[in-house]
Amino acid sequence: MTQHAAAAALVPGRQPELVPDAGMEAARMAAVRRYDILDTPPDGAFDRVAAMAARLFDVPVATVTIVDSDRIWFKAAHGLEGVKEIGRDPGLCGSAILRDDALVIPDTLRDPVAANNPLVAGEMGVRFYAAAPITTSEGHRLGTVNVLDTKPRSISEDDTATLADLAAIVLDEMELRLSALRALRDEQKRREVERAAREQAEKDKTAIAAFASTLQRTLLPPALPVVPGLELACHYHTASVHDVGGDFYDVFPIDASRWAFFLGDVCGKGPEAATVTALTRHTLRVAAQIDPEPVTVLSTLNTTLLTDVTAGSRFCTAVFGLLAPREDGGFSVTVATGGHPPAYHLRPDDSGAVWVKTVRPKGGMLIGAFPQAHFTQTTFSLAPGEGLFLYTDGLTEARTPQGTMLGEDGLTGFLHQRTGPVTATALVEETVTLLASLPDGVGDDAALLALSVPDSDTAPDTGVAATAHTTAAPEHFGQER
Template identity: 80%
Template structure:
């Protein structure tokens, strides 16, 4: 109960972020009712309810949600009439006639369960382990939204308290010179606070680190054009099952909080949809529909490359890559003469995501074998200007890749690209996201393992490296 009070969410007005989670849960599981609930001392309060109009709260006992939060994992009741706990519940025995129930607990980092994300149906059914993982991911999204909301509330209250103290102190104590000095200090503090807030929000929109993919080396770099604004570029690499992995990189039109909203929506939609249907074209189509129907997305669109990795017999991976209006990826490998072979991976077709209801998307399939690398980037790289004042462009990037002499690895390719940007007169004027995937030569490491290196940047002037 103390953890629930800490988030200060009970009895708050409807919130589009939580409503979207409930709507997404209903759509993904094809059920008539989905809810986001918070468990109070003596009641179950509905923060969001899809398909359950006019209900704000119900009693805690007997309650399905009250039982679900007592478990560490997702609770699934395929047939409520056969469950001794659920059979007498009013939602089951009453007019609504719930026959299927599944709930994932909303769990804080310190282990407290605040409530649940629930899906309900009027017919018995079963769900897969992938479905259970999807419901768990939706509960994690709810917690992320609650954490962002809590951070914003605390920042607002701190700011209000600080302003009030400054006002009273200035009226009682400060002379004109002191007031001017305080004003200058406040401006610097506000600038730093904005930069810190932008950096914190940006971190929530990107994976904290790249995963370890057996037989693959990964590297990435992210740099915002301004430390005081949130970028619209995004990327991720994540597992789909024991063998397959998915990756994506994209660029939302615009910057700032509005673009960040679309970035969060796009990233969560891509991940959730891929666990239901991993076909890259189907994933981009689902994102296209979401951006066109979600009111918070406004009229913003994005470009995306979404790929699927499947291990090949004998080493390497089969890559299926779909494009939604994004610049081409580059397939890079050394040839027999020691030169670097470069091929632009640009499936024919593939429109912007979120621009048109019936937008087509295109995919291509190829092999990524030992010594080869796949390089993805956002247009902040190709729109950087050279010494002659012209855009680097795709031709300039292709030439840069051709003239490299170092081994073709994800880490070296990302590091050389960062060096290239640093050598240009104005660097990058736009946000830049880089993601590289390479298959090492068999002799790269004694035990056959692959080191994963992630380059990230919280501010334009530096980046950190993580092993």
């Protein structure tokens, strides 16, 4: 028997000082870390246990401690003000966690291990000490509930059992606290996952919108050309920044003096519609270079959409026109339509009012729907001061404040309200203002294309009209492109 063990045997119930096993100590410290209680703020539940222990045992000092690797940390300390931790010296708490049962030292000065502890040998002068280990269900002793007195005393077995019950209460509080912490961490993790998901969704929406915007721009001319003696203006309203529409338009030269223009709408939206839109624009341009007769161009497009596998079963509507300059400064315009809403020829009369005539050759069928589709064309003059207005059905299907669609009648009435010389830029700007004033906005993509021949009072000195080109998403009507 060692000298310490022999001396310890003099104290009733005192077993020889135990040496902690390295593996068990590592597992115990892992359990301490799992409860995440070290260095936490004071907690009323643990303070009440310490105060209850002091009253039950009629002692001046009672504590709830957690034993760290190199210190004894006080979670609660009744009657021990200003002390938050002490070193892990043998004799008291450091010894108590090595035992399965309570440690009781009736007189610390007669205990060779406890006698050198700072609480015993120091200013406090502890003479009585009893502790019950706070033991988990796995057998890990996290710390102790302690009662201390400055005079020797003895306690009964019932008192020792009471002390063990207080230690069990502390463990219950720690388990509740750990459950709350886990629930809080799970909630925080859930919120973090949701936040990350929201951020990713926003990034995805932004990326989709950027992709759709980029793809949409490739389907529209980057700018309208400058046509001598003609003013051009256009606008494209995107119903959704996250999807690609099938509306399209273009103006391009046929030869040194003639120009072609078109505007149309492919059935559907998304990448598939974008593919057909690209095919349609390309076909119209190429077909016009071979034979610019509008009916022939639309017939070629009809055949292409029916035979090209990339078109699938999609069809479109379109207006195709050919412009040829006249000696009086105006243009001869030949227009063919394929299932598209009418264009509008605007001409001011002598009183300043605007005369509006629909341009819709009879018999123009959907393009890409029937092998034997029939198309017709008409020719008229666009004189100085006159204009031609083309659009897709997103305009006429827009809802008025009364909840009804604007329709062709509403659009005709709107155009009749204009006065004075007709200019392409004013036509487009006023139509955009109309759309922006509607309470529900525009539910579908809308493309606008206007052509006008300046009269002698409005034409620039160079005789070359300006070109306006705007585009807008639902929240940015009229934004300059």
